[in-house]
Amino acid sequence: MQTFIKDLSTEVGEEVTIKGWLNNKRSSGKIAFLEIRDGSGFAQAVAVKEGLPAEVWEAIDKTTQESSVEVTGKVTKHPKQEGVYELQIIPSASSGQASFKIIQLAQEYPISKKDHGPEFLMDNRHLWLRSKKQWAILRIRDTVETAINKYLHSENFIRTDSPIFTPNACEGTTTLFPVPYFDLGTAYLSQSGQLYIEAAIASVGRCYDFGPVFRAEKSATKRHLTEFWMMDAEAAFVEHDENLKIQENLVKAIVKKCLEDCQQEFKILERDVTALRVMVDKPFVRYTYDEAIKKLNKLGSDIKHGEDLGNDDEGLLTKDSDVPVFIEKWPKNIKPFYMKIDPGNSDLVLNDDLIGIEGAGELIGGSQREDDYDLLIERIGHEGLSEKDYEWYLDLRKYGSVPHSGFGIGVERVVRWISGAEHIRECVPFPRTINRLRP
Ligand code: 4AD
Ligand code: MG
Secondary structure, three states: OEOOHHHHHHHOOOEEEEEEEEEEEEEOOOEEEEEEEOOOOEEEEEEEOOOOOHHHHHHHHHOOOOOEEEEEEEEEEOOOOOOOEEEEEOOOOOOOOOEEEEEEOOOOOOOOOOOOOHHHHHHOHHHHOOOHHHHHHHHHHHHHHHHHHHHHHHOOOEEOOOOOEEOOOOOOHHHOOEEEOHHHOEEEEOOOOHHHHHHHHHHHOEEEEEEEEEOOOOOOOOOOOOEEEEEEEEEEOOOHHHHHHHHHHHHHHHHHHHHHHOHHHHHHHOOOOHHHHHHOOOOOEEEEHHHHHHHHHHOOOOOOOOOOOOHHHHHHHHOOOOOOEEEEOOEHHHOOOOEOEEOOEEEEEOEEEEEEOOOOEEEEEEEEEOOOHHHHHHHHHHOOOOOHHHHHHHHOOOOOOOOEEEEEEEHHHHHHHHHOOOOHHHHOOOOOEOOEOOO
16 A cells, blocks of 8 residues: 655654655665655655665665666664654565565666756656756646636636637737637637636636636746736625725635645745735735826836836835735726726726736736726727627626626736745746757
C-alpha cells in the first residue's frame, strides 16, 4: 500500500511504503540521505549500508536524480526539526521489509542546481514543473481555484460555463484569435464568457464560468498571457455597489484560504505574507476614475483624462496602499459596449477595475450591465459592431430584463500576486505568450 508523504506524521513508528521521485541524494558511501518527493510533499529517507541487503544498497548507490522509486522504511520524527518526518531504510526485526526499488533509472537530468536562464527553463517547462518552487506555485493555484469555487457557492452562484468558440467579440475586436470553422466562416476564441453567463442568469439567477480565454494581445509584460484562465461571475438583481462588495469578499476569501492552507508553499517560495495578513481585515479603497487621474497627476504621472491606466500608473496608485484599490466609473468611450451608463453622468459607466497591491496590477474587471434594449443598441452601433451579431444578446433585454452585474478575475494574475512569482508565465502549468507556444 502507498502512504503519502503528507500523512507521515500519523505513521510514526510504522513501516510504510512511499512512491515518488528522487529529488536529491547525498551519500558518504556508508550512509545515504535521499530526498524523495511524491507530489504530496518532500521527505528524507536515511539508509545505512551496514545491515542492508546488498541489492538494496546497490540500488540506493546507483539511483540518480529524478529516478522514480518505491521506498519502504520506518517512519521517525526528525530529531531536531519540528513537524519533519523521516523514513529509515533499515531492516526491522519484525518484518525485515526495508527496501529501495528503482522503478525507472533516470538519465542525466538537464535541470541542475546551478542557475539556468528563463528561456532554458521555459523550453523545459515539462520538467521544470517538478522543481520545488514550481510545485509550490501549482499548489497555490489549486488553492486559489478551490477558494473561488467555494466562495461563489456560499453566495448562491452555480457554475454553468461558457463556450470557447464564439462568433463575435466580447472585449473589443482588436485582440481576437480567428479560427477557420468549417462552412460557417470564422470563429473566434473566447475573450471572456461574460455574454453567455448573462443569458444563464435568467435561468439560474447567479452563475459563473471558469476556463481558458484568449487575447491576441501584443503585450510582452510580466502580467500578460495570450491564453489565461478567467472566472466570470454574473448575478441578477445585483447593482454596482453590491457588485464591488462581492468582488472584495471574493478576493479576501481567496487570500484567507491561501494563508490557511499554503504555509509550506509560502516558505518554499520565501514569500513574506505580512501584507496579505494585513489586507484581509481592512476595507478596500475606492476611487472614481476622475479621482484616480487627479491623484496620479499629483504623484507625477502625465496620464490625461480619457486615457487607460498603464502598468506604471497602476503601480503608482497602489504603492502606498495596504489594500487593493477599486477604480470605478470610467469614461464610457474607453470601455466595452455592455457596461451600464451611470445615471448620474451619461459620459461614465458603472464599472470597476480592481488593482492589486504589491505590484499585482489589475486583478478584476467588472461592471453593471446595460439592461435597457434601446441604450444597448445605441452602444453597439456606436462601437461599430453589428447589431445582427448581438441579436441573441439583445433578446435578453426583451424578455424579462433585470438589473444585473458581474466581473471577471484573472486566475494567473491572482496566483502571481499571492505566490510572489516574478513573472505570470510561472503561474500557469504551460504558458502561452506572444513568443511561446511550446512545450
Ligand atoms: O478586464 P477584462 O478584460 O474583463 C472582461 O473580460 C470582462 N468581460 C469580465 C466580466 O465582466 N465578466 O479581464 C478580466 C481580468 C483582468 O482584470 C485580468 O485580471 C485578467 O482578466 N486579464 C489577463 N490576465 C492575463 N493575461 C492577459 N492578457 C489578461 N487580460 C486580462
Ligand atoms: Mg480590464
